[in-house]
Amino acid sequence: xxxxxxxxxxxxxxxxSKPVSAASGQKKATRGWLTKLSQIVPPLMAFIxxxxxxxxxxxxxxxxxxxxxxxxxxxxxxxxxxxxxMASAWKTVWESIYGxxxxxxxxxxxxxxxxxxxxxxxxxxxxxxxxxTIPIVAIAPIIVIWFGAxxxxxxxxxxxxxxxxxxxxxxxxxxxxxxxxxxLFTLYNASRLQTMWRLRIPAxxxxxxxxxxISCTLAVIGAIVGEYVAGIGGGEGGLGYAITVAAxxxxxxxxxxxxxxxxLLGVAFFLLINAFSKWLLxxxxxxxxxxxx
Amino acid sequence: MSESDNxxxxxxxxVQLNHVNKVYSNGTVxxxxxxxxIKENEFISFVGPSxxxxxxxxxxxxxxxxxxxxxxxxxxxxxAHARKQSEMAFVFxxxxxxxxxxxxxxxxxxxxxxxxxxKQRLEEAARVLELVGLKDYKKALPRMxxxxxxxxxxxxxxxxxxxxxxxxxxxxxxxxxITRQTLQQELLDIWxxxxxxxxxxxxxxxxxxxxxxxxxxxxxxxxxxxxxxxSIPFAFPRDDSYHATPEFSEYxxxxxxxxxx
Ligand SMILES: Nc1ncnc2c1ncn2[C@@H]1O[C@H](COP(=O)(O)OP(=O)(O)OP(=O)(O)O)[C@@H](O)[C@H]1O
Ligand SMILES: [Mg+2]
Numbered sequence: 001x002x003x004x005x006x007x008x009x010x011x012x013x014x015x016x017s018k019p020v021s022a023a024s025g026q027k028k029a030t031r032g033w034l035t036k037l038s039q040i041v042p043p044l045m046a047f048i049x050x051x052x053x054x055x056x057x058x059x060x061x062x063x064x065x066x067x068x069x070x071x072x073x074x075x076x077x078x079x080x081x082x083x084x085x086m087a088s089a090w091k092t093v094w095e096s097i098y099g100x101x102x103x104x105x106x107x108x109x110x111x112x113x114x115x116x117x118x119x120x121x122x123x124x125x126x127x128x129x130x131x132x133t134i135p136i137v138a139i140a141p142i143i144v145i146w147f148g149a150x151x152x153x154x155x156x157x158x159x160x161x162x163x164x165x166x167x168x169x170x171x172x173x174x175x176x177x178x179x180x181x182x183x184l185f186t187l188y189n190a191s192r193l194q195t196m197w198r199l200r201i202p203a204x205x206x207x208x209x210x211x212x213x214i215s216c217t218l219a220v221i222g223a224i225v226g227e228y229v230a231g232i233g234g235g236e237g238g239l240g241y242a243i244t245v246a247a248x249x250x251x252x253x254x255x256x257x258x259x260x261x262x263x264l265l266g267v268a269f270f271l272l273i274n275a276f277s278k279w280l281l282x283x284x285x286x287x288x289x290x291x292x293x
Numbered sequence: 294m295s296e297s298d299n300x301x302x303x304x305x306x307x308v309q310l311n312h313v314n315k316v317y318s319n320g321t322v323x324x325x326x327x328x329x330x331i332k333e334n335e336f337i338s339f340v341g342p343s344x345x346x347x348x349x350x351x352x353x354x355x356x357x358x359x360x361x362x363x364x365x366x367x368x369x370x371x372x373a374h375a376r377k378q379s380e381m382a383f384v385f386x387x388x389x390x391x392x393x394x395x396x397x398x399x400x401x402x403x404x405x406x407x408x409x410x411x412k413q414r415l416e417e418a419a420r421v422l423e424l425v426g427l428k429d430y431k432k433a434l435p436r437m438x439x440x441x442x443x444x445x446x447x448x449x450x451x452x453x454x455x456x457x458x459x460x461x462x463x464x465x466x467x468x469x470x471i472t473r474q475t476l477q478q479e480l481l482d483i484w485x486x487x488x489x490x491x492x493x494x495x496x497x498x499x500x501x502x503x504x505x506x507x508x509x510x511x512x513x514x515x516x517x518x519x520x521x522x523x524s525i526p527f528a529f530p531r532d533d534s535y536h537a538t539p540e541f542s543e544y545x546x547x548x549x550x551x552x553x554x
Contacts, residue, residue: 184389187355188403188454189377198406202393 069253074260077253085242085254089261092223092238095151096269099158099226100219106159107166107215108208114167115174115200116192125171132164136222140229154226154238161222162215169214173207174200209277216273220266239265306366307333307458307491308354313363315349315517323349325516327363331491333457336484338494338502339510340548346517347495351460354493355381368457375458379407382456386463388443390435396422396446397431403454421449424483441472445479452483462495477504478532485529499552503544504535511551521551 051071058070065073078085110128114121140157147153177200185195227240237245239262246255308331315324323346331337339347352358353365356372367375375381382403390399400421401414409417422428425445435443444464451459465473481504484492496502502509506525513520525544527535535541 178389180385180387180389181391183357184383184385185406186357187376187381187383188406189379190406194406198402199391202391205393 066250066252069256073253074256077251078257078261081254081257085257085261088237088239088242088258089265091236092220092227092240092262093265095154095158095223095226095238096216096219096265098155099222100162100216100269102155102159103162103166103215103219104212107163107211108170111167111170111174111204112196112201114171116196121171128164128167136161136225137229140225144230149230150232150236153230154223157226157230158219158222161225162219165214165218166208166211169207169211170204173204176207177203206281209280212273212277213270216269217266220262220269224262306330307335307368308493309364309366310350310353311364313353313365314361315346315353315358316361322516324353325518327517327519329510329519331493333489333491336481336492336494336505336507337510338496338506338508339512340496340499340502340552341512341517341520342514342552343497344517345512345514347512348462349517351462351493351495354458355383355460379403379454380456381458381460382451382454384444384447384451384459384461384464386466388435388440388447390443390446390450392435394434395431396427396433396435396438399435399446400431400450400453402450407454417453417455418449421452424452424486425449425479441468441476444468444476448476448480448483452487455487457490459490459492461492463497464494465501466497473501474533477501481505481529481531499545499548500536503541503548504531509544509548511548513554520554523547523551 055070055072058068069077114124136157139160140153143156143160144153147156174196181199181203182195185199190198223238224240224243227238228244231237231241231244239258243255243258243262246252246258308329310327310329313324313327314322316322327346327350329350339350341347349358353360354367354372356374356376365372368380370378370380391402394402397415397418400418404414404417418431419428422431425448427442427445427449430438430442435446438446448464451461465476468476480492484490494502494505503525509523509525510519511521511523512518523544527538527540527544
């Protein structure tokens with residue numbers, strides 16, 4: 001976080017004053033690299049120690065592969081079945097993206113609708129909260145009954161799990177505008193829609209971005225859960241489906257490979273959305289920091 | 294000054310409050326029997342201890358809240374109507390700038406809200422930013438500006454709508470003494486240049502009130518009322534040398550004495 005602040009600060013002064021000399025700029029860049037390196041090296045060391053330890057201990061004890069595979073077993077399982085692993089991952093990627101996109105669109109527009117009137121908000125929002133408390137695995141079978149096994153149901157489950165964080169975050173953001181600002185808009189005869197569009201939605205952007213960061217990882221989880229209950233085979237299944245199949249066949253190394261792929265996917269998705277939100281809030285990072293810290 | 298006072302005899306009062314009472318819903322008597330007669334081109338300051346109803350007077354004039362009793366006329370119209378006609382503009386202690394909009398966009402806000410075409414809006418923005426001496430900063434974001442500059446932008450935004458009535462509620466309250474004095478001088482210059490603009494100004498600072506105003510309204514609390522009206526007939530343009538005159542000290546003494554009642 002420290003070097004992020006630093007680079008932002010230098011970015012700002014850079015626009016108003018003359019840029020620093022090339023030499024000191026270079027020095028700064030080197031220092032930046034060093035701090036980056038010092039952030040990467042310790043977790044990398046921990047990773048190597050963990051993987052090495054795991055490999056050695058499991059080999060030494062002689063645990064059967066179907067109970068606990070060694071890292072090398074997992075790697076072999078992944079590379080041997082690389083094309084089917086990629087196909088499953090790709091499937092899950094799309095399910096997550098669709099589910100996430102729908103939860104963003106409906107969450108934000110739903111919150112804007114609720115935010116337009118206090119009466120509407122008060123009468124509908126409680127139901128959204130109640131809906132949120134129902135565990136997703138409890139509704140999942142009903143969704144399969146309604147929409148059939150396959151893509152549709154999985155996307156709906158991924159959407160449902162990410163929807164509420166989007167809705168509530170956006171609504172909090174829309175209601176976060178200061179009284180003074182609202183007064184100002186009233187005094188200049190702004191209509192309700194003008195206030196929404198010119199004041200409340202821009203003010204809610206950092207909250208929307210924070211909601212997206214939560215929802216994107218939830219959407220991957222939703223897609224995997226959806227595939228557990230609604231996945232279909234025939235080369236069409238995603239990672240969640242592949243995991244259930246691998247489990248019934250005791251292909252534990254491949255199961256691990258699928259699980260790891262799923263978590264990598266979640267991380268990648270998060271980093272992507274994180275970068276997007278940085279870009280979205282670039283013109284007003286003050287508040288992004290408020291949400292971040 | 295006195296000329297423009299005379300040539301509007303029909304609509305003599307720009308702002309008129311007749312025996313206005315304001316009781317808030319929780320029972321607080323904020324104002325009791327307040328009458329005001331303010332003419333075109335006046336610069337009126339309201340001074341008084343916290344809670345004496347200065348902001349309430351402003352809210353009534355802006356039509357943000359209704360009087361319990363009495364009558365309020367702004368250029369012959371009801372407050373809400375006058376506001377709809379965009380005759381009023383506002384500056385608060387807090388600069389209330391939109392952090393995600395450039396200085397220029399902030400200044401144009403009241404104009405774009407009422408649907409003025411872009412070209413005209415840009416011209417107005419250029420005009421008022423020149424007035425407050427910030428024309429080189431039109432693309433800057435508020436967070437890059439100092440407190441005094443933000444307040445200048447806030448004033449520019451109010452001037453952009455060419456108001457006949459400018460309401461300023463403790464605009465310089467959060468600024469340091471030197472910035473405050475610079476802005477006082479600039480405000481006076483602008484007020485003299487923008488002919489026909491009436492300024493209502495709330496402050497806790499007696500020196501500020503005496504320096505700026507043509508008249509000072511001294512208010513007392515519980516219930517809020519106007520205890521005394523003090524004319525400050527010292528000639529305009531006023532500058533720093535006014536601070537050193539015996540008249541200035543005399544006015545300050547007079548206002549302070551009225552406050553102590
Ligand atoms: N919305 C409200 N509801 C109830 N009472 C209020 C409300 N607004 C103001 N008051 C009360 O009315 C009185 C006058 O308030 P007002 O804000 O006009 O004072 P003020 O002179 O502007 O004070 P300050 O110098 O602190 O800004 C105070 O006693 C205050 O508590
Ligand atoms: Mg006040």
